[in-house]
Amino acid sequence: MARYTGPRTKISRRFGVALFGPSKSLERRNFPPGQHGIRAGRKKKSEYAVALGEKQKLRFQYGVLEGQFRKYYEEAARRRGVTGTILLQLLELRLDNVIYRLGFGNTRQAARQLVNHGHILVNGRTVDIASYQTKPGDVVKVGPRPSSQQAALRAIDLTQSVPLVDWITVDREKLEGVVARVPERSDIDPQVNEQLIVELYSR
Known part of the structure; x- marks a missing residue:
């Protein structure tokens, strides 16, 4: 890659x-x-x-x-x-950026690594392509493997104080989020x- x-x-x-x-x-x-x-x-x-x-x-x-x-x-x-x-x-709708915006990666590079290593599911299917274009309605979730969960939880500890964007909804307990809409320029x-x-x- x-x-x-x-x-x-x-x-x-x-x-x-x-x-x-x-x-x-x-x-x-x-x-x-x-x-x-x-x-x-x-x-x-x-x-x-x-x-x-x-x-x-x-x-x-x-x-x-x-x-x-x-x-x-x-x-x-x-x-x-x-x-x-x-x-x-x-650019914002790239999967690695969505993971970063959800707080599952404390940097875009860390979010990209999560995706590339197969830790991320989109609509229930593993997607390991960082440039994958998400769309409104997509459910993005951290995979069930312990290593996947631990990596995301570590990132959440580092990003708790970072404000979330409102074009994505997130449930940090379930380690999943939904792309609610296409972001506006003001977002x-x-x-x-x-x-x-x-x-x-x-x-």
């Missing part, structure tokens, strides 16, 4: 945003990495560089490679509606300007 395996703190420092979850290193050194990091952060960027940075931030945040991301954009552009919003909705906080990404691909 293709996924980003490089340095994470370095990427977060480059963009000045904790893309992979809370980072104490980012708090201590909130400037770009490298010998000239502090000065680099003050340099004025071109419009293209800003738009490219927004795309990279969104890619890294959801753990999507370049080829996958382009396919998401093409699908969003094909559908009727606001392309940027649809792009965000497609999503991707820390990017998605319109710049649309303009970048439209050039």
Whole structure:
């Protein structure tokens, strides 16, 4: 399975945003990495560089490679509606992100690992594809194996204080949730300007 395996703190420092979850290193050194990091952060960027940075931030945040991301954009552009919003909705409805939003993984990476290792059931069937597109009405549940239950319970202990999104309902005692509806733009906080990404691909 293709996924980003490089340095994470370095990427977060480059963009000045904790893309992979809370980072104490980012708090201590909130400037770009490298010998000239502090000065680099003050340099004025071109419009293209800003738009490219927004795309990279969104890619890294959801753990999507370049080829996958382009396919998401093409699908969003094909559908009727606001392309940027649809792009965000497609990313939010990925199974690994739904697991993360339910609190069964304290990071998207941990949620993806749960899915890949066969710990997750969708509508009663094991799904081990992190990019699986969920839809309203889907019941997402942690599998019955002790290892599955323990992994999810550990994550719940770490995510109890994290507010839940209201487009998903969750029963943490049963370790299951339901995708109630497609998230609206106001439900999503991707820390990017998605319109710049649309303009970048439209050039």
